[in-house]
Amino acid sequence: MALQNPKQSSDQSGLDPVERASEVVFGTLMAMSFTGTLSVATAGEQDIHTMMLAAIGCNLxxxxxxxxxxxxxxxxxxxxxxxxxxxxxxxxxxxxxxxxIADEMPERLRSHANPAVFEAFRQSLVELPEPRALLERRQYLDGLLVFLLVALSTFPIVLPFLLVDEAVQALRLSNALGVLTLFVSGYLLGRRAGGKGWHFGLAMAAIGSVLVGIIILLGG
Known part of the structure; x- marks a missing residue:
């Protein structure tokens, strides 16, 4: 049961660090799935241009x-x-x-609640005003943030193809930046979970690499 204080609801972002990192991971994987289909041995300038446009368009x-x-x-x-x-x-x-109130409670909490707990919840909840039907500015800003996280995560992946003339080197740099992005996202998730960030970072980089391979094998 997650009923927020109205002031907090309007002033604070509803996206927690896990959701933000997840959006970055998603965008990175999508972009890497496009660069992974590029055959640098035979790719020409037009092929690279088409790939970049497809990756950016897909993530947008x-x-x-x-x-x-x-x-x-x-x-x-x-x-x-x-x-x-x-x-x-x-x-x-x-x-x-x-x-x-019991219907809104998680089963584990409900099984240990007593009448005093229910009464305390009831007294605090009935004092809350009914939320407005319309979304607040915070929700729209969070929606914009979701869009930006997915869209902007494309650019570290495609930027090397704009800066490096040699396709092989550009692809290697692109893959390195993609794996680094996955590692940092995993590291932040691990720290959020209270564990060792670098363990989560390495796991995310490895899992992400495997997922990109699967996406490529399945046709993109």
């Missing part, structure tokens, strides 16, 4: 799709909260309110 499209889906999920969650608080405010009895 997926970034937009991710942003729209994020906003739709936020709308769905807001409507669910509005419905829950409306039913809680109009509950016919304390017992009915307790049942509504």
């Amino acid at each position: 499209a997926w970034g937009l799709t991710d942003a729209v889906m994020y906003l739709l999920a936020e709308i769905t969650e807001r409507e669910r909260k509005i419905s829950f608080l409306h039913r809680l405010h109009h509950a016919a009895s304390a017992e009915e309110a307790d049942r509504l």
Whole structure:
């Protein structure tokens, strides 16, 4: 049950570091799947140009799709909260309110809750105003951030092809930057989880490399 304080809801980003790192990983994998299909032995300037346009276009499209889906999920969650608080405010009895709260609780917490816990939750929740149906500025900014994370993660992958004339060297540098991006994302996820960041970083780089290989084998 995640009902936020209205002030916090409007002022703070709803994207946690895990979600942000995940968006970067997704965008990086998508871009690397395009560079991985390039045959540097036979690729000409037109082939490289086409590959870069395809990688950038794909990530722009997926970034937009991710942003729209994020906003739709936020709308769905807001409507669910509005419905829950409306039913809680109009509950016919304390017992009915307790049942509504219990339905929102995780099973592990619900199994250990006693009447005093339910009463404390009920008292705090009925004091909350019903959320507005419209999304707030924070949600739209988070949607824009989702788009930017996916879209901008393309550029470290395609930039070497703009700066390096030799296709083989450009591809190697591109792959190195991609693996480095995956490592940093994994490192941040590991630190967030409370573990050793470099363990998670190495695992993410390895998993990402395997996933890119699979994506390429499956046709992109």
